[in-house]
Amino acid sequence: MNLYVVRRRLAYLLVLGLLLAGTQLVLSYVSLAMASQVYCTGWVLLAVMGLLVSYHWRKKLLFLNLGGVRYWLRLHVLLGGYGLALFFFHIEFSWPKGLFNQLIAVMFLLEVGSGMMGLYLSRSMPPRMTWLGERLLYEKMPEYYQQLRQQAEDLAIQVAAEHRSDTLVKFYNRNLQNFLQGAANFWLHVFNSGQVRSRWALKFEGLQRYLVEEELPAVTELRILIFRKIELDKQYAIQGLLRRWLFLHIPLAYALFVFVLAHVMVIHSFSGV
Amino acid sequence: MSDSAMVDDRIKSTDSPWQLDATLLVFEPFRTMVYHHMQQRLRKLRGRYERNLTKLGWLSKNQLPLQPQSVADLTQGLNCLWQDIQYLIHWLNNEADNEWLKAFLGKTADDEAHQLAQKELQPLLSILLHHASIRVMEKSAVVVRQNEHAGSAYLLLAGQACALQVKEKALFRQRPEQHPWYRRLKQNLFPCQWVERRDTRRYDAAQQVTVSQGRDSYLRIPDLAEAREPDTPEPKPLEAGELFGAVAALQHSPHYRTIVVTSEQATLLEVRWQGVRQLARFDRGFRQFLDQQYRRHRLPALLQQQPILLGLNKSQLEHLAAIAELDSFGTMDWKSTTDQNSDQRKSRIEQSEPLIIKEGEYANAVIFIRAGYARKSKAYGHSERALDYLRQGDCYGFQEILGGIQLRGQQVSELTEAHLPRYSCTIRAVGYTDIVRIPARELEKVLAANKQPISPETSQPAAMSSTVLPSSQQHELLVHEASDLLEFFIDQRFIYGTQTMLINLDRCTGCDDCVRACATVHDQNPRFIRHGHQHGGFMVANACMQCSDPLCLDGCPTGAIYMNNAGTVVINDDICVGCSTCADNCPFDNIQMVKIVDEHGKPVHTSDQQGKLVPQLKATKCDMCTGQLSGPACEKACPHDALRRVDIHQVEKIRDWLA
Ligand code: SF4
Ligand code: SF4
Ligand code: SF4
Numbered sequence: 001m002n003l004y005v006v007r008r009r010l011a012y013l014l015v016l017g018l019l020l021a022g023t024q025l026v027l028s029y030v031s032l033a034m035a036s037q038v039y040c041t042g043w044v045l046l047a048v049m050g051l052l053v054s055y056h057w058r059k060k061l062l063f064l065n066l067g068g069v070r071y072w073l074r075l076h077v078l079l080g081g082y083g084l085a086l087f088f089f090h091i092e093f094s095w096p097k098g099l100f101n102q103l104i105a106v107m108f109l110l111e112v113g114s115g116m117m118g119l120y121l122s123r124s125m126p127p128r129m130t131w132l133g134e135r136l137l138y139e140k141m142p143e144y145y146q147q148l149r150q151q152a153e154d155l156a157i158q159v160a161a162e163h164r165s166d167t168l169v170k171f172y173n174r175n176l177q178n179f180l181q182g183a184a185n186f187w188l189h190v191f192n193s194g195q196v197r198s199r200w201a202l203k204f205e206g207l208q209r210y211l212v213e214e215e216l217p218a219v220t221e222l223r224i225l226i227f228r229k230i231e232l233d234k235q236y237a238i239q240g241l242l243r244r245w246l247f248l249h250i251p252l253a254y255a256l257f258v259f260v261l262a263h264v265m266v267i268h269s270f271s272g273v
Numbered sequence: 274m275s276d277s278a279m280v281d282d283r284i285k286s287t288d289s290p291w292q293l294d295a296t297l298l299v300f301e302p303f304r305t306m307v308y309h310h311m312q313q314r315l316r317k318l319r320g321r322y323e324r325n326l327t328k329l330g331w332l333s334k335n336q337l338p339l340q341p342q343s344v345a346d347l348t349q350g351l352n353c354l355w356q357d358i359q360y361l362i363h364w365l366n367n368e369a370d371n372e373w374l375k376a377f378l379g380k381t382a383d384d385e386a387h388q389l390a391q392k393e394l395q396p397l398l399s400i401l402l403h404h405a406s407i408r409v410m411e412k413s414a415v416v417v418r419q420n421e422h423a424g425s426a427y428l429l430l431a432g433q434a435c436a437l438q439v440k441e442k443a444l445f446r447q448r449p450e451q452h453p454w455y456r457r458l459k460q461n462l463f464p465c466q467w468v469e470r471r472d473t474r475r476y477d478a479a480q481q482v483t484v485s486q487g488r489d490s491y492l493r494i495p496d497l498a499e500a501r502e503p504d505t506p507e508p509k510p511l512e513a514g515e516l517f518g519a520v521a522a523l524q525h526s527p528h529y530r531t532i533v534v535t536s537e538q539a540t541l542l543e544v545r546w547q548g549v550r551q552l553a554r555f556d557r558g559f560r561q562f563l564d565q566q567y568r569r570h571r572l573p574a575l576l577q578q579q580p581i582l583l584g585l586n587k588s589q590l591e592h593l594a595a596i597a598e599l600d601s602f603g604t605m606d607w608k609s610t611t612d613q614n615s616d617q618r619k620s621r622i623e624q625s626e627p628l629i630i631k632e633g634e635y636a637n638a639v640i641f642i643r644a645g646y647a648r649k650s651k652a653y654g655h656s657e658r659a660l661d662y663l664r665q666g667d668c669y670g671f672q673e674i675l676g677g678i679q680l681r682g683q684q685v686s687e688l689t690e691a692h693l694p695r696y697s698c699t700i701r702a703v704g705y706t707d708i709v710r711i712p713a714r715e716l717e718k719v720l721a722a723n724k725q726p727i728s729p730e731t732s733q734p735a736a737m738s739s740t741v742l743p744s745s746q747q748h749e750l751l752v753h754e755a756s757d758l759l760e761f762f763i764d765q766r767f768i769y770g771t772q773t774m775l776i777n778l779d780r781c782t783g784c785d786d787c788v789r790a791c792a793t794v795h796d797q798n799p800r801f802i803r804h805g806h807q808h809g810g811f812m813v814a815n816a817c818m819q820c821s822d823p824l825c826l827d828g829c830p831t832g833a834i835y836m837n838n839a840g841t842v843v844i845n846d847d848i849c850v851g852c853s854t855c856a857d858n859c860p861f862d863n864i865q866m867v868k869i870v871d872e873h874g875k876p877v878h879t880s881d882q883q884g885k886l887v888p889q890l891k892a893t894k895c896d897m898c899t900g901q902l903s904g905p906a907c908e909k910a911c912p913h914d915a916l917r918r919v920d921i922h923q924v925e926k927i928r929d930w931l932a
Pocket of ligand 3: 776780781782783784785786787788803910911912913914915916
């Protein structure tokens with residue numbers, strides 16, 4: 001981690017710490033004034049959630065000259081952390097009562113959790129992809145799969161015709177055909193497991209016992225194709241994951257917002273404020 | 274932009290050696306070239322000619338050795354060939370592009386002398402065949418536009434034209450108007466369902482003034498009086514036989530004036546800039562003529578911009594311009610390669626990048642880059658390592674020569690050649706490179722004669738102070754560690770870019786926010802592809818880099834694509850006729866031709882030269898979101914700071930950002 005990143009992270013923590021200290025100060029003042037702390041944290045939390053949602057709109061309304069989205073993301077992350085702390089203040093560090101409130105709490109924690117996961121993924125996954133070779137466009141990956149499949153199939157058939165032996169073709173049908181159909185081993189690749197590669201290396205070693213010398217170059221070629229496919233699977237898995245977490249984070253955010261508004265209305269109508 | 278510059282930039286009929294012969298009006302410049310060329314060749318290859326000519330029976334043995342008279346006879350014979358060409362032109366009546374030349378080259382002549390001469394003329398003919406074409410334009414057609422990067426020189430064959438300054442509006446070069454905020458809000462929130470939809474009513478005005486004939490299209494200025502910029506010199510008439518824009522084309526620099534056809538019809542020979550360069554190489558006379566023009570009108574301006582020459586007066590600059598040597602290296606041909614080892618790399622560099630200065634040679638001159646780019650490198654291992662690159666206006670050698678000597682308290686004039694310091698770097702041409710070389714002693718004399726004498730203690734020359742240190746030298750100190758990056762940028766020619774789109778792959782999550790943002794502001798069709806050359810942890814995306822010397826501008830028939838004041842290459846959609854010239858010219862494939870639809874989503878059609886109905890194409894490219902308030906949307910939209918538009922010259926900044 002370079003100095004710049006360390007400094008930036010420290011700055012984040014400092015700002016967050018200041019915010020929390022400020023909040024604590026305000027809250028102690030509020031309790032002295034005999035007002036409700038829960039009300040206070042609730043409204044601030046709602047405002048923070050509004051700001052968190054505004055990040056999504058900032059991305060949509062790019063024509064506004066309000067600074068780059070990268071600054072807004074930093075703010076979003078910072079407010080996310082602050083929101084989480086406020087949430088604990090709001091529930092006064094005890095699990096809420098009532099099904100509806102519990103549902104909101106679960107949703108909130110899920111939302112924050114998914115955000116943190118997204119942050120982690122978007123920081124840790126791109127460097128992993130950098131060293132997988134050419135960065136491919138996600139939408140074009142089916143095409144690459146198709147090309148690889150075709151190349152492997154042609155190779156197996158060519159060897160069978162040249163050497164009048166069907167060992168390689170049988171191997172292809174039994175092992176490779178399905179594997180080359182499309183993306184595979186999503187979770188193994190997400191967790192950066194080396195298992196897939198080793199498994200295939202073993203299979204190829206086993207195959208070599210049954211082949212004649214002349215067939216070996218073709219096997220090497222095939223092995224290269226399979227390893228390329230594995231790299232492709234890795235990219236596909238990582239890119240897929242980087243897209244999919246948003247399908248949890250964004251709808252949940254809007255659902256949460258609606259629920260929170262309902263929560264506010266319920267509180268108001270029953271508290272007589 | 275002096276008035277006289279334009280006049281001298283073309284060749285007047287009264288200027289020798291371009292005096293035009295009334296009967297051979299059209300090709301006299303080339304005839305002169307042929308004449309010179311043949312004489313040169315004959316001198317060189319006298320022996321071979323003598324053998325051949327004897328064999329052909331043109332000369333009997335007793336006429337040998339070849340006498341000047343025989344040379345004159347031969348030249349006479351060649352002139353007859355040119356008459357043939359001219360007959361062919363009339364006969365073909367410019368029907369098909371360059372058909373006449375093809376016909377000429379393919380002509381089967383019984384006469385072997387004819388073939389021999391033809392062989393000798395092959396280089397000239399092939400230059401014309403590849404780089405020249407006949408253009409016929411009607412009255413009020415715009416031949417070249419002021420401030421337009423010169424892609425071609427023109428020889429007015431028949432008809433009349435005039436040179437003048439016109440309003441930018443007449444050339445359809447207004448700034449794209451800023452949409453009101455509510456329009457942009459709508460564009461952002463409710464994007465149009467049609468891709469590449471155009472308001473076709475906008476084209477009405479443009480259609481009145483564009484003549485659409487594929488690559489032979491042109492723009493017209495029907496009312497010259499109204500279009501003329503007020504308070505500018507009177508239009509200068511140009512007569513048949515005048516060549517204009519050749520110096521600008523050679524330098525690939527902007528034209529000074531707009532040239533408009535004033536007769537009912539004009540015929541012009543258009544020679545593309547590559548052709549002008551080759552013609553200058555083919556014919557020394559032509560080269561000298563162009564150099565002389567350059568020396569007189571453009572070189573003092575180049576020298577004046579140099580930090581090391583600040584404070585010199587006009588006559589001193591003119592003196593330096595007069596004694597400067599002009600030189601050209603390299604060609605435009607280039608293909609990207611990856612070297613596996615140092616030997617391969619060395620031989621590729623040696624073959625494709627001609628040497629301008631060799632490290633360790635006696636430093637006896639300062640060079641300035643007048644056009645193109647150069648690699649500055651130092652020997653490293655078995656090969657050379659790039660330290661920097663030089664572009665138009667940069668200089669090299671001053672530090673070594675004057676700086677080094679004066680630090681030791683000596684003057685250049687006190688030293689013998691063998692005691693001169695040596696160049697510390699190698700300079701090679703990347704693509705084509707034109708340089709100006711000023712001998713060290715002359716430079717020192719001029720600087721010494723200037724008010725501030727050069728002495729080590731008191732007034733160091735400008736180059737000695739860090740504030741005015743030539744950018745390339747400051748650069749060298751900073752980029753030493755970034756040479757791997759530089760090598761990549763130079764090898765792939767990304768050094769042309771001033772707003773190159775770099776994507777840091779260690780940060781890019783592939784969210785495509787950048788692509789979507791671009792599509793939102795550009796008719797639902799992104800102007801770049803998030804894919805491209807990859808090098809280590811970054812990628813140069815397929816997006817227009819806004820080159821400092823944009824090749825895409827060459828040959829746009831209506832001037833729809835141009836460089837605006839901010840240095841951004843933009844396309845005026847209204848007058849783009851969809852000829853694809855720009856897309857073909859961009860070496861980085863960063864221009865896409867798209868089919869457009871009207872307000873109701875219906876495809877728009879136009880008729881081609883045969884009258885057939887074809888989809889209307891328009892050229893599209895990244896325009897840095899010109900007309901948007903907030904700058905390039907791609908950079909704005911990236912949440913992870915993974916995308917930046919960078920000037921490759923600031924390589925150290927790039928390195929820091931990538932780290
Ligand atoms: S379109 Fe191509 S040549 Fe023109 S400025 Fe862009 S990258 Fe350069
Ligand atoms: S912008 Fe390109 S396509 Fe359009 S007229 Fe000019 S050269 Fe042709
Ligand atoms: S917006 Fe940034 S992170 Fe997303 S795809 Fe573009 S460059 Fe990559």
